[in-house]
Amino acid sequence: MSEAVRETARHGTTCAIVGGGPAGMVLGLLLARAGVEVTVLEKHGDFLRDFRGDTVHPTTLRLLDELGLYERFAVLPHSEIHQVTFDLDGGEKVAVADFDRLRLPRRYRCIAMVPQWDLLNLLAEAGRDEPAFTLRMRTEAVGLLRESGRITGVRYHGPDGPGELRTDLTVACDGRWSLCRRQAGLKPREHPVNIDAWWFKIPVDGPIGPSLLPRTAPGKVTVAFPREGYLQIAYLGPKGIDARLRARGIEAFRRDILELMPELSGSVDGLRSMDEVKHLDVRLNRLRRWHTEGLLCIGDAAHAMSPLGGVGINLAVQDAVAAATLLAGPLSRRRVTGRDLAAVRRRRLLPTVVTQTLQRVLHRRVVDPILAGQNATPPTAVLALIKRFPQLSAVPAYLVGVGIRPEHAPPFARRAPRSQAPAASPRTGPASRSHP
Numbered sequence: 001m002s003e004a005v006r007e008t009a010r011h012g013t014t015c016a017i018v019g020g021g022p023a024g025m026v027l028g029l030l031l032a033r034a035g036v037e038v039t040v041l042e043k044h045g046d047f048l049r050d051f052r053g054d055t056v057h058p059t060t061l062r063l064l065d066e067l068g069l070y071e072r073f074a075v076l077p078h079s080e081i082h083q084v085t086f087d088l089d090g091g092e093k094v095a096v097a098d099f100d101r102l103r104l105p106r107r108y109r110c111i112a113m114v115p116q117w118d119l120l121n122l123l124a125e126a127g128r129d130e131p132a133f134t135l136r137m138r139t140e141a142v143g144l145l146r147e148s149g150r151i152t153g154v155r156y157h158g159p160d161g162p163g164e165l166r167t168d169l170t171v172a173c174d175g176r177w178s179l180c181r182r183q184a185g186l187k188p189r190e191h192p193v194n195i196d197a198w199w200f201k202i203p204v205d206g207p208i209g210p211s212l213l214p215r216t217a218p219g220k221v222t223v224a225f226p227r228e229g230y231l232q233i234a235y236l237g238p239k240g241i242d243a244r245l246r247a248r249g250i251e252a253f254r255r256d257i258l259e260l261m262p263e264l265s266g267s268v269d270g271l272r273s274m275d276e277v278k279h280l281d282v283r284l285n286r287l288r289r290w291h292t293e294g295l296l297c298i299g300d301a302a303h304a305m306s307p308l309g310g311v312g313i314n315l316a317v318q319d320a321v322a323a324a325t326l327l328a329g330p331l332s333r334r335r336v337t338g339r340d341l342a343a344v345r346r347r348r349l350l351p352t353v354v355t356q357t358l359q360r361v362l363h364r365r366v367v368d369p370i371l372a373g374q375n376a377t378p379p380t381a382v383l384a385l386i387k388r389f390p391q392l393s394a395v396p397a398y399l400v401g402v403g404i405r406p407e408h409a410p411p412f413a414r415r416a417p418r419s420q421a422p423a424a425s426p427r428t429g430p431a432s433r434s435h436p
Helices: 003-011 022-033 058-066 070-074 116-128 179-183 242-248 250-260 312-332 338-371 380-388 390-401
Strands: 013-018 038-041 079-081 083-087 093-098 111-113 133-136 140-147 150-158 161-172 188-190 195-203 211-217 220-226 230-238 278-280 285-287 295-297
Touching: 013 022, 013 150, 013 312, 022 038, 022 116, 022 133, 022 312, 038 161, 058 070, 058 312, 070 116, 079 220, 083 390, 093 380, 093 390, 116 133, 140 161, 140 179, 161 179, 161 312, 179 295, 195 242, 195 338, 211 250, 220 250, 220 338, 230 250, 230 338, 242 250, 285 338, 312 338, 380 390
Parallel strands: 013 038, 013 161, 038 133, 083 211, 161 295
Antiparallel strands: 079 111, 083 093, 140 150, 150 161, 188 285, 195 230, 195 278, 211 220, 220 230
């Protein structure tokens, strides 16, 4: 066992964060900038995984700027989405969400599409500059430690075998199937969802416009995200049909895509097999209580979101900023109470409830009828209204790109930008001073 691992196992840390996704990495960086000793446990050896949600929203772009990281982010390979458009009869397009209409500095008026591994590597690189920050890759949390009814740390399995990490606070950022949440006995309330999603890539030659491209037909929906050299596509269908889709085979699936996007007739063969189509079991749920003594859940561990609007990552990052803002002081004093943890939920509950309510309305009024074959188009009255008054397209853009109660970086975490090469991709090497 390495000296670094022995020391951490012996002395513990002030805050352990389980999960090195966007919420976990943002929270870890912000707390470390407050001088709080924090350890992020990430079970994988790198961040290189497809279809983890590559959207970086205007509020996250602003956050990166406040943290002094925007210039380093801007040089990463990425594309920008400035509009969400629907096709009307006759081929006319209507922008139902126009991010250029947001009252924000121009460089924030888009959704940036960047591989999530590059964003996480950038955050890990920034964490390396903070003496209080530790990232432990290939270290999987396998259980919780308890004393006198309080969670006091994490049992883990890492490169050197099993170990224990004792903490003042454990934060579960381990997603919608959270182990920490389950072992703490916190059960989310599930809202009925009748859809699932399938993600895949189709290579495209030539330039791709800066618009999100939803398409509908009876029984199916696709949403195409323009990327550099390819389209990242979400296919929405009724829940429970994954086995049937795969049994039909890749040729039938390609025909489904071409029915919705005939302009891909020269590119769809780039999707070679159903193995390249990744299934997402869509969930929409929320914990009634986000904490127990010694443990806090944020992001998908506290509230799984539908993929509609692509807002799950944005809400998770905003949760992380709020948690750092509220908990940095108590953690610095080593006196975190249940009241402190409850304050995070109170601050983030309204945006969570409003967003999930809007998603449930969209499921019930728009997506479910399309998938049931009752209606193959979005509400025409809404499209006609936005066509007549284009300025209304700022409202959906605000709800998706900014949201209810956007968070700003706390003063202790802000830094002036400095020129530095972007974080190395995990394809070529690690970006942070992390324990292996």
